[in-house]
Structure formats: structure tokens, C-alpha cells
Amino acid sequence: MGLTVFRRVTQVSAIAFIIAIPLLSRDGITFLAGNLYSLAIGPVTVADPLIGFQVIISTLSFEKTLLLSMIIPLCLALVFGKVFCSWICPQNTISEYIDFLSRKTGMRRLFLMPVTAKPRYVILMVLFLLTPLAGFPLAAILSAPGIISLQPVRYVYEGAAGLELGLIGAIVLAEMLFARRLWCNYVCPIGSFLGIFRLGMTLKVVHRGDKPQPCMKCLECVKACQLGLNPMGGKIYPLCHNCGDCVAACERMNGPAKPLSFRFSRNA
Amino acid sequence: MNMLSASILFTLEAMRDRNLLRPPGTGPEHLFISRCIRCARCVEVCPYGSIKIARLLDGLSATGTPVIKPRGMPCYLCMKCPAVCPSGALDRRVRSRREVRMGIAQVKKQDCLAWQNTICRSCYQSCPIFDEAITLDGALRPVVDEKKCVGCGICEHVCPVEPSAITVKSGGRRWG
Numbered sequence: 081m082g083l084t085v086f087r088r089v090t091q092v093s094a095i096a097f098i099i100a101i102p103l104l105s106r107d108g109i110t111f112l113a114g115n116l117y118s119l120a121i122g123p124v125t126v127a128d129p130l131i132g133f134q135v136i137i138s139t140l141s142f143e144k145t146l147l148l149s150m151i152i153p154l155c156l157a158l159v160f161g162k163v164f165c166s167w168i169c170p171q172n173t174i175s176e177y178i179d180f181l182s183r184k185t186g187m188r189r190l191f192l193m194p195v196t197a198k199p200r201y202v203i204l205m206v207l208f209l210l211t212p213l214a215g216f217p218l219a220a221i222l223s224a225p226g227i228i229s230l231q232p233v234r235y236v237y238e239g240a241a242g243l244e245l246g247l248i249g250a251i252v253l254a255e256m257l258f259a260r261r262l263w264c265n266y267v268c269p270i271g272s273f274l275g276i277f278r279l280g281m282t283l284k285v286v287h288r289g290d291k292p293q294p295c296m297k298c299l300e301c302v303k304a305c306q307l308g309l310n311p312m313g314g315k316i317y318p319l320c321h322n323c324g325d326c327v328a329a330c331e332r333m334n335g336p337a338k339p340l341s342f343r344f345s346r347n348a
Numbered sequence: 349m350n351m352l353s354a355s356i357l358f359t360l361e362a363m364r365d366r367n368l369l370r371p372p373g374t375g376p377e378h379l380f381i382s383r384c385i386r387c388a389r390c391v392e393v394c395p396y397g398s399i400k401i402a403r404l405l406d407g408l409s410a411t412g413t414p415v416i417k418p419r420g421m422p423c424y425l426c427m428k429c430p431a432v433c434p435s436g437a438l439d440r441r442v443r444s445r446r447e448v449r450m451g452i453a454q455v456k457k458q459d460c461l462a463w464q465n466t467i468c469r470s471c472y473q474s475c476p477i478f479d480e481a482i483t484l485d486g487a488l489r490p491v492v493d494e495k496k497c498v499g500c501g502i503c504e505h506v507c508p509v510e511p512s513a514i515t516v517k518s519g520g521r522r523w524g
Contacts, residue, residue: 102392105392105393106392110392110393113389113392113393113432114387114388114389114392115387115388117385117386117387117388118385118387118389118434118435120389120432120434125434127385127387127434127435128385131385131386132385132435135382135383135385135435138382139379139382139383141383141436143383143435143436145433145434145435145436145440146385146434146435146436149434214409215378215381215382215409216381216382216384216409217382217384217385217386220385220386220412221386221408221411221412226386226387230386230388230401230412233388233391233392233401234388234401237391237392237397237400237401238400238401242401242403242404242411242412243403243404243405244404244411244412246404
């Protein structure tokens with residue numbers, strides 16, 4: 081099974097789980113409980129690290145459960161990079177699909193923006209400054225994956241979706257009309273925060289143009305990149321989600337001795 | 349920083365009294381709102397469907413937080429929700445129902461049947477802190493003991509008067 085197929089299966093199962101968990105919880109099966117704000121897998125709890133961090137900086141209290149539940153997502157980011165975004169996040173799945181449709185229909189957006197990490201980190205800093213003033217974790221109302229995963233819960237327990245779904249609608253419209261992958265590339269604070277947690281050994285896409293097989297500059301990886309990055313040029317982090325689409329495209333063109341590959345080590 | 353945010357929130361809170369009743373284990377509203385990560389785990393674990401998710405119309409800072417509308421469904425104090433709260437917004441040290449301080453019930457004497465000389469003991473009989481949080485005075489009229497009342501809202505739920513003659517004023521106090 082190719083990497084791309086494997087990722088699609090994971091993305092679809094993530095959405096299936098988001099819908100199934102509240103239904104199962106209502107029927108008393110609670111081994112898996114929660115949503116993408118906070119998930120409980122048996123006795124292990126996982127919570128959104130950005131929202132958790134905002135709770136800590138705005139209350140200056142260190143709740144043990146909250147700190148423990150932030151460990152798993154942060155370790156995942158430290159080892160594999162922002163794989164939450166590319167493999168699990170339902171907003172990314174939706175955005176990828178919109179991008180796919182736009183490319184297929186040849187729809188043009190109003191703006192063609194260079195992909196840069198600056199705006200998103202400005203937004204994250206502003207959020208950090210505003211959170212203690214607002215007195216509540218602002219990231220919670222801006223968490224697209226959280227909002228999407230909360231809707232099945234709302235539907236199962238209250239019979240209706242919430243107005244906050246409007247944010248998702250706005251993202252979808254903006255990505256169709258204004259700029260490609262607007263939310264994931266320039267705004268999403270959840271992704272920005274995960275992107276901070278990178279070390280030298282964190283999984284990365286490495287381009288080796290000379291050996292073992294010379295890069296023939298076919299640009300398949302650039303075409304395959306869901307975010308519009310150039311994997312051949314390097315400097316794709318912290319934006320790259322490690323989705324592996326470029327590596328898979330490279331393998332299709334060049335076979336297993338491809339110039340693009342995933343590496344853990346600092347030196348390629 | 350916390351004091352500053354608390355003061356700003358208090359100002360906003362004073363401008364609009366939302367009276368949102370929170371699940372068991374909550375302290376003062378401004379602390380709750382800064383600790384809650386809006387994950388709705390308490391909503392999922394509540395066996396009575398008492399806990400609802402606050403909507404955008406309840407206020408931006410309250411969106412996604414758990415809220416109880418006792419006239420619809422009160423809290424039966426099963427104490428399952430503090431145990432699943434991942435952020436400490438619901439204090440999991442609150443285990444017994446007597447430690448809960450969600451709010452205080454208030455009797456509207458001009459509406460209450462017993463206070464208007466009709467026999468009714470609905471709230472008194474259904475109170476889970478029986479004969480302590482709500483007691484009957486010499487004329488068999490309900491009186492709320494603010495020190496004992498946990499604010500579960502069962503009295504508001506069972507009151508035969510429409511709208512309820514006994515209502516819970518939210519506002520977690522420090523329990524104990």
C-alpha cells in the first residue's frame with residue numbers, strides 16, 4: 081500500500097472515528113471518548129497542546145492532568161513533525177479536497193500569495209498576548225479541527241450543530257475564492273504551535289540531488305505538495321506537514337532510489 | 349496577569365449577567381472560563397443529558413463551555429463529570445455531592461405557592477441535601493440555607509409554578 085493511499089485511509093478513518101465516538105459513548109461504550117479538543121483512550125487522556133498551554137499561561141496554574149495529556153501530541157510532533165495536520169486533522173482533509181476540486185475545475189483564486197510562515201507566527205504571538213487579557217483560551221474558538229469534531233457531539237447530545245460551524249464555512253469559502261490553503265498555510269494557530277516543536281532529529285523530507293540517483297527536476301514533488309511548497313529547495317519547515325505526498329510522487333518517477341526521502345537524522 | 353484578566357472579565361460579566369449554571373466542581377466563573385478547554389467531555393459523560401454546550405449566542409467567552417439549564421434537566425449530582433475533566437476546570441477533588449457549589453437556589457416569595465398560603469412541598473421533598481439545604485419554616489414555607497445549598501437545580505426543575513418560583517443563581521463559590 082502506497083504512502084498516499086495509507087494517508088487517505090487514515091484521514092477517512094479519523095473522520096469516521098469523530099462521528100462514531102459520540103454515538104458509541106451515548107450507548108455506553110466509553111473506551112474511546114472525546115474529540116479533537118480532548119481525547120481519552122482508556123485511561124490515557126490527550127488534549128490539544130495549544131489550548132492547554134493557553135490555559136496554563138492565563139491561569140498560571142499547572143494542572144497535572146492537563147500537563148500529562150499534552151505530552152502525547154507534543155512527543156508526536158517532536159518525533160514525526162506536524163503529522164497531526166496531514167494525517168488526522170479533518171480541516172486539512174476538507175481543505176485538501178477543496179484544493180483538489182479547484183485544481184480539477186481550474187478555478188482561479190483572487191490572490192496568489194507566496195507561502196511563508198511569518199503571518200501564522202504573528203497570529204500565534206497575538207493570540208498569546210490576547211489570551212490572558214481575554215481570560216479564556218482563545219485558541220478553543222479558533223480550533224478548526226476541534227470545532228469540526230465537536231459537531232457530531234453536539235448533534236448526538238443536542239440534536240443540532242452549533243453556530244461556530246460558521247468558521248469552517250468561512251474557511252471553505254475563503255480557500256475557494258481568495259487564496260489557496262489559506263487557513264492551513266497562513267492562519268491555523270494549532271498547526272503553528274505544533275510546528276514550534278521541532279528538533280534536529282524530527283522526521284523531515286530530505287532532498288539529495290546528486291546521489292544515489294540524480295534529481296531530474298521533473299517537478300512532480302512540487303505538483304504533489306498539498307501546501308504549494310517546493311521540497312527540492314529545502315527550507316520547507318515549519319510549514320511542511322510531513323504528509324509524504326512529495327516522497328510518494330518522487331518514488332513513482334524515480335523508483336526506490338529516489339532523491340526525496342524521509343529522514344530522522346540531522347544530516348541528510 | 350490573572351488578576352487583570354479577572355477584572356476585565358468581571359467588568360464584562362457585570363455588564364451582562366449571563367447566569368450560566370456550571371457543572372459540579374466549578375469555582376468562580378472567571379476561573380472556570382479560563383480553565384475550560386471546551387472539549388465537552390463532561391457533556392458526553394453526563395447520564396441525564398443535563399449538561400448542554402453553550403452556544404455562540406451565550407457569549408463568545410462562553411462558547412463551547414458546559415452549561416446546565418435546570419428547568420429542562422437539573423444536575424442529579426452523580427459526580428461523573430469532574431472525574432473526566434482533563435483541564436481541572438471541574439475540580440476532580442470534588443467527589444461528594446455535599447462539596448458541590450454550583451449556585452444558590454432563591455425562592456421568589458411572591459410566586460411560591462407555600463409562601464402564598466397554598467400547601468406545596470415539591471422543592472423541599474426533592475432536594476438531594478434533604479431537610480438541610482431547603483428547610484420548612486414554622487408555617488411550612490421553604491427556606492434555602494445558602495451554606496448548604498449545592499445549586500443542583502432539582503428544586504427549580506420540580507417547582508409546579510410556571511415559570512419556576514425557585515431558581516438557581518449561578519456562581520460557583522469556593523467549596524468546603
